[in-house]
Amino acid sequence: MTVKQLSVFVENKPGRLSAVTEALAAADINIRAVSIADTKDFGIMRIIVNDTDKAIAALKENGFIASAANVIAVIADDKPGSMASIMKILYNANISVEYMYAAFLNRDKGSACLILRVDNNENAIEALKDADCKLISEQELSEI
Amino acid sequence: MTQRYWNEKIETMELAEMRKLQSERLVHQVKHMWDNVPYYRKKMEEKGVSPDDIKGLDDLHKLPFLSKADLRDSYPYGMLAMPLSECVRIQSTSGTTGKRVVSFYTQHDIDLWEDCVARAITAAGGTKEDVVQVAYGYGLFTGGAGLHGGSHKVGCLTLPMSSGNTERQIQFMMDLKATILCCTPSYAAYIGETLQEMGYKPEDIPLKAGIFGAEPWTQAMREQIESTLGIKAYDIYGLTETSGPGVAFECCEQSGMHINEDHFIAEIIDPDTGEVLPEGEKGELVFTSITKEAFPLIRYRTRDICVLSRKKCSCGRTLVKMTKPMGRSDDMLIIKGVNVFPSQIEEVLIKDFKAAPNYQIVVDRVGTTDTFEIKVELSDDMFSDTIKDISTLEKKIGADIQQILGIRAKITLVEPKSIPRSEGKAVRVIDKRKLV
Ligand SMILES: [Zn+2]
Numbered sequence: 001m002t003v004k005q006l007s008v009f010v011e012n013k014p015g016r017l018s019a020v021t022e023a024l025a026a027a028d029i030n031i032r033a034v035s036i037a038d039t040k041d042f043g044i045m046r047i048i049v050n051d052t053d054k055a056i057a058a059l060k061e062n063g064f065i066a067s068a069a070n071v072i073a074v075i076a077d078d079k080p081g082s083m084a085s086i087m088k089i090l091y092n093a094n095i096s097v098e099y100m101y102a103a104f105l106n107r108d109k110g111s112a113c114l115i116l117r118v119d120n121n122e123n124a125i126e127a128l129k130d131a132d133c134k135l136i137s138e139q140e141l142s143e144i
Numbered sequence: 145m146t147q148r149y150w151n152e153k154i155e156t157m158e159l160a161e162m163r164k165l166q167s168e169r170l171v172h173q174v175k176h177m178w179d180n181v182p183y184y185r186k187k188m189e190e191k192g193v194s195p196d197d198i199k200g201l202d203d204l205h206k207l208p209f210l211s212k213a214d215l216r217d218s219y220p221y222g223m224l225a226m227p228l229s230e231c232v233r234i235q236s237t238s239g240t241t242g243k244r245v246v247s248f249y250t251q252h253d254i255d256l257w258e259d260c261v262a263r264a265i266t267a268a269g270g271t272k273e274d275v276v277q278v279a280y281g282y283g284l285f286t287g288g289a290g291l292h293g294g295s296h297k298v299g300c301l302t303l304p305m306s307s308g309n310t311e312r313q314i315q316f317m318m319d320l321k322a323t324i325l326c327c328t329p330s331y332a333a334y335i336g337e338t339l340q341e342m343g344y345k346p347e348d349i350p351l352k353a354g355i356f357g358a359e360p361w362t363q364a365m366r367e368q369i370e371s372t373l374g375i376k377a378y379d380i381y382g383l384t385e386t387s388g389p390g391v392a393f394e395c396c397e398q399s400g401m402h403i404n405e406d407h408f409i410a411e412i413i414d415p416d417t418g419e420v421l422p423e424g425e426k427g428e429l430v431f432t433s434i435t436k437e438a439f440p441l442i443r444y445r446t447r448d449i450c451v452l453s454r455k456k457c458s459c460g461r462t463l464v465k466m467t468k469p470m471g472r473s474d475d476m477l478i479i480k481g482v483n484v485f486p487s488q489i490e491e492v493l494i495k496d497f498k499a500a501p502n503y504q505i506v507v508d509r510v511g512t513t514d515t516f517e518i519k520v521e522l523s524d525d526m527f528s529d530t531i532k533d534i535s536t537l538e539k540k541i542g543a544d545i546q547q548i549l550g551i552r553a554k555i556t557l558v559e560p561k562s563i564p565r566s567e568g569k570a571v572r573v574i575d576k577r578k579l580v
Contacts, residue, residue: 009527063559064559065522065523098530
């Protein structure tokens, strides 16, 4: 139960983020979640879209370097302590989180969606399911 | 294994005897130039030298240099030393810097050129049993004509393919069982990749050796070509100005190229002062052609930077060896007091990534300190979705560059195709320093 995430290499210079989003818009891609990790010179833009393969093709055509990875999308109650409990579940299961960010995938108010990149998807999914966390599938994602 | 030579007497000649031969030929050549090339005679007069001052090799340093600028000034006939009616051929450079060089040949010149190439083919293991595929361009370019002529001379079955049309190259290679491939190293690498993509394994390919030249290539590239094609890859050196490929060639030791000293005297000079440097020192390679009739250049500055060595070679040849050119004296950058050639950076990039990505060196000066940055275009293979992996890669390139050059460079990874191209080639060096 993972979702696909798109990663794009962007140089830290004016106009690059706009070029990425324009390339996606021109291919009629809908952006569901986005996060940017950056250093002084470059950044990696991580994006959840409605059609990852089409988005990668569109970006490559525009000269970008892009790849896809499987990440976990987990629903957290929109209240204090819910993120802490998810982190604790993963910590107890000996999973390390490489990065995470919030997504605009809320179907209803009162909940938030976290995108997690972990070192072991399988174990993380098992631990989260055992703790009754709600995960979003690729199928559900495309229907939102 | 018995080592074969094309011309054993010359290729294994004692140094003293070779120097004697060179001296005799030099004296004769200087006289020939003085009598027939007013342009060079004038240069000699300006330097206060006459043919009487040149009694042998030890007097070579008294003679004026020739450079590409002289060839430009004297274009097209100014350096011609024989009547046109005695000339049978021209060859020419592609003329990327300034006007092209046009070199003239008498039949004698063609014969000695082909003889030099025959030595190279023999050193690469070629005999009349071999099938030589010449995939250098034919025409004005010396690559096709040179290897073609040498292959004929050895008696090999010669496939005059010229360059391009890779599908046809591969078909002929397979159907006619080519055993020696001659082309530019980049084309050899491309043919290798294509064969690999088509599913051929090195052992399916009939080739046993390759003779590659006409452009700079690195040891890493040699290894890559050797493993994809399952061959031994030999280097060959030459310039249109000095007839073409075959001035120097590699033997089985693959550790530098033996110079055909009976035809060409090699010197290494300091590119700034013109002073002759002792054996083993790095400097600009200078050639004097002592047997050519139509277009004999004396002390021609190649701009190639290399080292000469007379260390005993296991192949038995006594001919002096030159290293692969490490760069061009006009490409050489001095950064923080260190000589830097783009080819050294390319070598590191090939080592770190298997294939060299496009890169650009940016040098600037802040106050009195040079800044040195290398921009490297990221490829799909280098990309990872974590900052950590990309930063590790950046650090590794930086560390490898520092190890090779001894100075630190700032490595910046950039997006594909973001380095400006000029006529298809990435612009390799930007030197913003204003030295006043
Ligand atoms: Zn040797």
